[in-house]
Amino acid sequence: MSKTICLLPGDGIGTEIIAQGRKALEAVARRTGTELVFTEALIGGAAYDATGTPLPRETVDACKASDAVFLGAVGGPKWDALSPDKRPEKGILGIRKELGLFANLRPALLLPELAGACLLKPATAQKGLDLIVVRELTGDIYFGQPRGIEVRDGQRTGFNTMLYSEEEIRRIAIVAFETAMKRKKRVCSIDKSNVLETSRLWREIVTTVHKDYPEVELSHMYVDNAAMQLVRDPSQFDVLLTGNIFGDILSDEAAAITGSLGMLPSASMGQSAPALFEPIHGSAPDIAGQDKANPLATILSAAMLLRLGLDMPTEADLIEKAVSRALAEYRTGDIMEEGKTLVGCEKMGDVVAELIATM
Numbered sequence: 001m002s003k004t005i006c007l008l009p010g011d012g013i014g015t016e017i018i019a020q021g022r023k024a025l026e027a028v029a030r031r032t033g034t035e036l037v038f039t040e041a042l043i044g045g046a047a048y049d050a051t052g053t054p055l056p057r058e059t060v061d062a063c064k065a066s067d068a069v070f071l072g073a074v075g076g077p078k079w080d081a082l083s084p085d086k087r088p089e090k091g092i093l094g095i096r097k098e099l100g101l102f103a104n105l106r107p108a109l110l111l112p113e114l115a116g117a118c119l120l121k122p123a124t125a126q127k128g129l130d131l132i133v134v135r136e137l138t139g140d141i142y143f144g145q146p147r148g149i150e151v152r153d154g155q156r157t158g159f160n161t162m163l164y165s166e167e168e169i170r171r172i173a174i175v176a177f178e179t180a181m182k183r184k185k186r187v188c189s190i191d192k193s194n195v196l197e198t199s200r201l202w203r204e205i206v207t208t209v210h211k212d213y214p215e216v217e218l219s220h221m222y223v224d225n226a227a228m229q230l231v232r233d234p235s236q237f238d239v240l241l242t243g244n245i246f247g248d249i250l251s252d253e254a255a256a257i258t259g260s261l262g263m264l265p266s267a268s269m270g271q272s273a274p275a276l277f278e279p280i281h282g283s284a285p286d287i288a289g290q291d292k293a294n295p296l297a298t299i300l301s302a303a304m305l306l307r308l309g310l311d312m313p314t315e316a317d318l319i320e321k322a323v324s325r326a327l328a329e330y331r332t333g334d335i336m337e338e339g340k341t342l343v344g345c346e347k348m349g350d351v352v353a354e355l356i357a358t359m
Ligand code: NAD
Pocket: 072, 073, 074, 075, 076, 077, 089, 092, 261, 262, 280, 281, 282, 283, 284, 285, 286, 287, 292, 293, 294, 295, 297, 334
């Protein structure tokens, strides 16, 4: 039975990297006899330029008609002066909402081939880094009402509301425990329950959900300590469960210590398909159109798409193995090391596709 993947290249390097991700998926399809059908739609600045909105209705319909959505990146200086409802980022927030994507999964894995690029002390890096941040995506202070800027006591005052309902906490906790069951069976839940009521409820609900997962070891950690522990000894973590704002910050930190933004994939999931898969980096306008982007985060997102979105773990393994093999010899500029061959975005995509076909 064929599977449909909706491609949303977006802006900047988005088109370059999605082309390489598609190449990898096509190579897997040829190798395994899987039938993958690709559709494509506009999002972000490109969609705004063509239609006047960063998320046209046709894009939402095309995503909903697919089995998985594969996104590049959106944004760039060209659209920075637009009003907030027209900005490219609104396209991403909008599609997450339309598809009900409440869980963001971001693995941070330090591949042995890239140990030299890791920002941690060699002794710490040697202990390894293989964790996944499970971040709630649709609630918290980013969406809570009321919010705004108003004059209070004669001063302009900004305010936002941190808000989580029991159900929102419960469903993301389930995703974290289920994810842990397929890994090392350890969940560390992040909060600030010494200060925030939202966090006190968070801790209480996570502890309750844990009763259904007795095989999983649960610990709790304050977010400030977690930020510190991530650089002191990230090997202690398996699954990090977080709310939206804490996860936003900690997942970028986890990404940065592995060495390159260009290596890290992500998945955003809801209660039902389609889920959305994308690299964690942005549209990198500084290198767009120059064939300099590292396509591996996108190619590894294609692997997540196969594993989590289409339930094809063997096919996903093929891509991940090909990426490891490619890194042994070839590097894009962002992860270049002595003794390796420097290649551009397209060539890296060709190398991975070739390895998928021949490994
Ligand atoms: P960015 O991730 O685009 O770039 C940060 C730095 O990392 C840049 O120097 C860039 O060249 C480099 N970089 C990023 N991806 C790379 C890759 N694959 N290969 C090699 N180098 C890479 O973040 P930014 O500069 O803060 O934002 C640029 C634009 O992207 C902004 O408009 C921002 O709003 C948008 N953005 C979009 C998303 C998304 O689409 N999900 C996420 C973050 C930022």
